[in-house]
Amino acid sequence: MSKNTQKANTTLAPIFGGPSSLSKKDVTSLPSRYLPSATRGIAQKRRATETAPASDHTEPSTKKTKTGTTVASRLSAAAPLAERLRPQNLGDFVGQPQLTAHDSLLMGLLRNGATGSMIFWGPPGCGKTTLARLLAKRTNAVFKELSATDAGISDVRTVAEEAKGVLSLTGRRTILFLDEVHRFNKAQQDIFLPFVEQGIIQLIGATTENPSFKITGALLSRCRVFVLERLTGEDIRRIVTQAIERITPDSSVDSTKPSSSASETDFTSSPTLAPSSSLPMSQTAKLGLPSSPENDVSESPSCTPFPIYPQLTDTVLNTLISLSNGDARTALSLLELVLTSPPTTSASNLLSSLRSSVSTSFDRTGDDRYDMISALHKSVRGSDGDAAMYWLARMLSQGEDPLYIARRMVVCASEDVGLADNHALPLAMAALQACQVIGMPECRINLAHLVAYLAEAPKDTRAYKAYNRAEEAARKDMTLPVPLMVRNAPTRMMRDMGYGDEYHYNPDYIHPVVNNYLPPRLNGSVFLKHAGDLSDKFWDEEALRKWETEKNDGKPWEGRSNYRK
Template structure:
């Protein structure tokens, strides 16, 4: 700044210039205030305008928006729950306990997608209990202890019970399962466990004795179709309402995020209660239905939905078939269809759906053992077609062919046994072939073996003989071997009587007798003669069923005459 400028600032004329400038600003401010006041008076007497409220976007709504369709459309009340009528009907055992205000500790056992998690949440809501949810796949004893402490404090302060839902409860080992025992006995916690595995195999007897096991069945095709139809209607209504709301909202810039002003974005993501803050609107039937809504049993399925022309009756039926009673799979498939272009070709869409479905087979689960049991029993029953079907089911699902071959090796001795001594060598050859060749070619070797074993004559003489011998052996494991049956390689052993009196069979031209068995079992015959029918059952009804269902109504050739039957009795 120049010296002249500094001098001007500090002269009286400079001060007067600044004073006049301040007065000008003051006058301008007064005029602006007057203008604002006049504007406020005009607004007060102007017609009231309805402001456009921006939608509320919370943390829970953001998480809900990205959840799969199966999660977003879970039923909110027991009336909306589809399937499992043996559990949800008013006269069922579960509902009778629920009417008394508490369900106790229970285990839900059923296949995936049958409603175990949904039913657990609805029960907790119905009983006004605090709901806590854990998964045994990512939780441990520390998480359970934390829930128990909160449950005890809440029960002491408010009297409200806590329901802990533990998904995949079979994933807890025996030591982890024991953590629940004292808390369930004292009533500090109610446990609802969900498992797809047989509880009698995977849960401890101590835990099972403190819980009631309820079995959930696989959903029927009718149930799946009802769930799909109602889901599509709800999605369609949501899309229509979203379009209407979007057209009424002001245009925002691309970077603008519509968040309610009073939302501080600090709400808890995880809640101890089922999310019922914003209940889904129940769709009403377009066919003149009653007041029943949601997934209620009164809803009439319909696919007359112009918004989704790609969802044809054939596509819907295919989804029902591909879901195999799994509602989660069905909703995932319907979500793919709804997101597909409306001009999609039906044939290509069906092919894409079939490729997207994974085979419902767990090589370590119950289906693994159920199918191998079915295969073995079909071979035992000489049902070759049925045995090949179950073989194909297992192999196409990815089962290890060596596992099937090992089981058939057992079957060759257990069921065919002495009736065909070629069965065991063929089974061992097939096992080696599977080792050398592998899939997919070794499926032919397995088909050869399964067909042969199915048509081979059956005999369980050796297997049953061992069972009887084993039972006798367990009666007294301390019974000594008879002296004639012992070897005598030393002089001392000979002097003690080892091998004394033993007759070496090849030295004789005729049969000889030795003391082969302990005296307690010397008259027992474990391996019975061929044709011995001791202990076999004659069931006239079972024979008649076989005659009409499998033998074309022709009598069984081995059926004895009435005289023989009377004599046999």
């Protein structure tokens, strides 16, 4: 293979908007009409090179190739540590066992060779982009990568036209990975429908937002939704450990630590990722990382899991894992901060730097907010004061507006406590007013008072359910007239028309009287049930036994003898 050919192949990656996706054979065999204008010249040059006689004078080509390699190396070196250390195969992928386990649905589809279009929904840094790249690599598909933050419909059409040509000529499928897919509006999302429907492209969309709200129904019906969970602390620890092993010479890694299953060759052989994923020792020196474990530090060696990096003590590592909040990208960014600090840096200074470098802003529009307020409300409803207090603390510690929580607790006071304790609603309103007048941080005490009271209060949903039943009946027919008996009759004409006839004014009687308050069609309807009415409740023996085992020390519920199944 000539060096001009190497140059052509090296240049393909940026032209196609991502890692090298077409092989040299694919590019040279495609008609020019299926290729972007910049790529046509490369393909023509390759054809000319292959048909031209061999020449011994290859120095100019070598020089160009070296220049291209240097540029690629510089770009790779400038990338953050999290980008350079992405896994190169599924065996190195950490977390998401529900998707990567051998018996999972996704792996089953992968073995069958037809994953189809899908949406990856999960929090930042949980592996959506990495998993998409690894799936494309495993299926040997052409991989194109776009971001909805800077791409538009024209970019999608270009990819689709190229994919159509490649599929018809070579039989290779094209996977289009669209990051932040929720940023496309409904009209933009519709561009995918014909291409996905016809199988021209396989779409993998990544989003941190709930697809039910952000993705159109038409596109959702053509895609499988896979949920990625936030990484656990053990996942983050494993990612950090593997990262240190990859940037550290083999002789410097603690032999007691588990080694990565992938070899250095695995990290650099894939065409789907940027080159120089692993850092040689020269690059480590450029980063300012220590090259010798002999450093004068105050920490005990027993507290340093990686002797070559004495500043990375157990305390620093645990804090790093906690601050990452399940985000691998954040964890590796914090790790880079630690490893580039002088070896003699004290643990207290490192911890302070780590805490100040992590954003504590709270996304008040994301799913996490609504998940946590739901957890708080349900904990109160379930009379679990410990859980309710925890979720209250989680939300306030992350910067949630205390008025938002107070308003939700006002609703809870009537919805869940209701008629069982008529003091709940006044207390909730008082707590809301206290939050308005006092503010944080003191009003957290008022909210804790309210949450504890509501959690321990008896529960009665009769009023809440009564309204729901009445609303359902009202919506069925909004034309039912008010009975004449209970209509107001302020004028003579209205009285002559029968308004108010036979109405019995209750306070005038010492005994109960009958008035027809409902439209005749609804007479006899019961919306507000009497206290103790269990007709709308059910018995779940399995759920009761679980409660007895986990919450009642295995003792039978004292109310068992009072109720029947």
